[in-house]
Amino acid sequence: MLKSIRNSLPHSFLVRLTIVNVAFITLFTFITGMAIYQTACFLVDGINTVQSTAQQNFKRTLFQYLWMFSFITVVIGSIVHYFATKQLIDPVRQMIHSTQQLRVGKYLKVQKRTSKDEMGQLVSHFNSLTEQLEQNEKHRHKVLSDMAHEFRTPLSNLNGYLTGLKSGVIKGNTDLYQSLLHESQRLTQMVEQLEQLKEWDLLTHQPIMHKEQASVTELIQNGITAFEWSLEESNIEVKTDLQEATLPLHVSGIQQVLSNLLDNAIQYYQGENTILIKGEVRDQYYRVSITSEGQKISESEQEKIFSRFYRTDPSRSRTTGGSGLGLAISKEIVEQHDGRIWLESDGSVHSFYFEIPFY
Structure with a gap:
């Protein structure tokens, strides 16, 4: 039974939150109105000079006005609550959408809020994180592209000369072997430096560095x-x-x-x-x-x-x-x-x- 009720509720968090708050507003208004109505009736009944017919008319009129004002209060309160909550929830919706777009490589920022409350700070930090992720991705692509470019030249030289030596088109000599050794050493040096960069990048995420x-x-x-x-x-x-x-x-x-x-x-x-x-x-x-x-x-x-x-x-x-x-x-x-x-x-x-x- 509870599962069927839960499934029948709207999936939108804003709608569900509005329904819950409207229920509380209605209950609170009803209890408050009935308390006022009963108190007023008790005071009127205590006045002996008031005729019975007049008392009945007063109770009926008071009851009608209480229901009318209660209805107006619930409607206005619900509308105000809905739009106030919607304004609060919108950045969260945008962050959810932006997070979904991150999975496909799109970096969308959430519309900035002028307020400096917790939600405003959350939006600001989320935008900063998104911007940093985008920069990291661009940097990663650039590094990979640069690495491919740097390795391509010495590898092409090595492959070309080795192919020539294998086929007999090129005859080996001291200068050629020295050149091949130089290219091999340069590749080794780049790999070692990349390892060093990786180690220092890892140190940036550690709170303590040995000094x-x-x-x-x-x-x-x-x-x-x-x-x-x-x-x-x-x-x-x-x-x-x-x-x-x-x-x-x-x-x-x-x-x-x-x-x-x-x-x-x-x-x-x-x-x-x-x-x-x-x-x-x-x-x-x-x-x-x-x-x-x-x-x-x-x-x-x-x-x-x-x-x-x-x-x-x-x-x-x-x-x-x-x-x-x-x-x-x-x-x-x-x-x-x-x-x-x-x-x-x-x-x-x-x-x-x-x-x-x-x-």
């Missing part, structure tokens, strides 16, 4: 030592101006940032001046800068240079083994330290900065 007190100066000196051979081979001199400081750091992460920035400075070095590395205490931050000479970088490129797979000179980057991931990894690591990283360029002189807080 330890470490000397920034020592890390910088160790980073320079690691590139001594490359610096000597390229005939590049490095000068340092470092203030000693100890910070809470993810040591391997900061080492990787320094390595990426130094490697970037060496690969794209063009000029005769030295590479200058500075470390200084600035308020609540420790700032590191690496300044070197290189090809000109436009303002639009400066804004994109920390994006994944972005390179200012694709052809040159391929010959030097660049993948466009090093600076993106550095950005992830620095931001995990609640710091920031940026580029300042003055013609052919470029300075990469990053700041790490002392807390």
